[in-house]
């Protein structure tokens with residue numbers, strides 16, 4: 001039987017006839033369906049992307065992962081410095097506003113939640129120093145210096161930098177509450193640091 005005659009006998013849908021390939025093996029015929037256009041499109045895009053990627057990173061010296069990390073980390077550090085510059089400076093008028101707006105009472109809540117584990121109730125101290133005596137290690141017993149140590153912390157010695165952990169208002173409220181411990185001399189941790197007279 002000639003190839004032509006064989007083809008005649010095949011059952012092929014009318015609209016697929018043009019796809020029939022000219023070869024057969026043991027009467028097995030093959031249709032040549034083209035790849036779907038979406039597949040071709042994705043393939044083409046990947047090839048273009050892959051080529052551009054290769055040339056950018058391997059040939060034209062695009063940044064390595066390490067360099068990209070350093071750039072982004074630098075941005076984070078810059079934002080942190082900016083944040084500290086903006087909020088880390090004590091403002092007396094802002095503090096007065098906070099105190100007037102129930103600051104001490106709100107500060108007590110902030111204290112219980114964040115400071116109590118180390119400075120204990122009434123500021124008598126445990127892990128952190130006693131906040132009720134005249135002795136001060138880093139602060140000087142006034143709102144300005146207390147704000148500084150609460151905001152920036154003294155991280156090498158175990159006091160976290162709260163400026164990055166709680167809201168600006170909460171830092172000021174905590175300071176207002178800590179100020180109420182002043183010279184209450186609660187028995188607790190022994191005095192540390194230098195005596196600061198009023």
Ligand code: HEC
Pocket residue numbers: 110111114115116117118119127128129131135136137138139140146149150154157158159160162174175178192193
């Ligand atoms: C993880 C324990 C810990 C927590 C929580 C903590 N502190 Fe401290 N704090 C310390 C330590 C330790 C020091 C002493 C730092 C030093 O010696 O430089 C300190 C120092 C201080 C000082 C300065 C005392 C001085 O003698 O100069 C103040 C004020 C203070 N903390 C307030 C707070 C407030 C307010 C909070 C809550 C928002 C808080 N601390 C939360 C551990 C803590």
